[in-house]
Amino acid sequence: MAGVSETAADFTAQTRVLAGRVDSKYQPQILEAGDSFSAMGYALVDADGDPINIENARDLNERVSVAMHRNAYYGWGSFLPLTVPERAPQVRMSTLAGKETTYLEGMRVENTALISSAFDYWRIYECGIAVSVESFRDNWSREGQPPPPKHLTPLWTLVAIHSLLAYTVIWYGRRGIVDKHTFDAEKAAKDYATSMFQTRKGDDGVLSVEVRKDNGTVVFSHAEN
Structure with missing residues (x-):
């Protein structure tokens, strides 16, 4: 940034x-x-x-x-x-x-x-x-x-974790972003995106989901029509 x-x-x-x-x-x-x-x-x-x-x-x-x-x-x-x-x-x-x-x-x-x-x-x-x-x-x-x-x-270990290990799950619908959730670990973010996709698709009309690192890099994506 x-x-x-x-x-x-x-x-x-x-x-x-x-x-x-x-x-x-x-x-x-x-x-x-x-x-x-x-x-x-x-x-x-x-x-x-x-x-x-x-x-x-x-x-x-x-x-x-x-x-x-x-x-x-x-x-x-x-x-x-x-x-x-x-x-x-x-x-x-x-x-x-x-x-x-x-x-x-x-x-x-x-x-x-x-x-x-x-x-x-x-x-x-x-x-x-x-x-x-x-x-x-x-x-x-x-x-x-x-x-x-x-x-x-311990103080700066927590600071480092906060600043380096944040992953955001972003849910997308037909009109753009529907919701976001932040996780400290990449695996937890991916597992959440995968396990909740069908539920969010049915409840909120979600069409795709991404997991992004703090710097914007996409580490996981999934989409269904």
């Missing part, structure tokens, strides 16, 4: 700027953070699978922040809007997939006032795409502490 790639590339560039502004002892880990991170994109779509334009990204950001604080908060959270002027969300313009678009961005990494164990950056595009980038907290070690483990801890 172009939005994910662009946001991730900007995140890396921001860490390079920050590294040039801090004490030399922090530079190696900040540079590593710019190369070792997760980048997750979310698309808002309607029942037909078409993108939903976001008319008020600031309002959406506020609502997302409340939900993240309730369900996935550890002193910080994805899509967190700060209130200090130089770190508050800003509206910017960009070219995405050859088209000009507007997006709301979170605090830029070089504007941080704290060298923390992880850095993050997010964007919410008006075209219905939201992207969150965060460096691996497990890679960071503070002075006097042992080096980080050479493996993913």
Whole structure:
């Protein structure tokens, strides 16, 4: 997805700027953070699978922040809007997939006032795409502490599973997409599509089904007239 790639590339560039502004002892880990991170994109779509334009990204950001604080908060959270002027969300313009678009961005990494164990950056595009980038907290070690483990801890194992192993079953009828379901494993998605096809065909007029990976690759398809 172009939005994910662009946001991730900007995140890396921001860490390079920050590294040039801090004490030399922090530079190696900040540079590593710019190369070792997760980048997750979310698309808002309607029942037909078409993108939903976001008319008020600031309002959406506020609502997302409340939900993240309730369900996935550890002193910080994805899509967190700060209130200090130089770190508050800003509206910017960009070219995405050859088209000009507007997006709301979170605090830029070089504007941080704290060298923390992880850095993050997010964007919410008006075209219905939201992207969150965060460096691996497990890679960071503070002075006097042992080096980080050479493996993913449980936190980032879950992040990796979420971002890499998502498969979507998409049901199609005569007028387009009828329904979608997401699974963590390819086999589970394929088994569900196969076992439920006749039922969905009879109940909902389904004509075909696909299983797609997060990157859009079709790994299974079946159709009947």
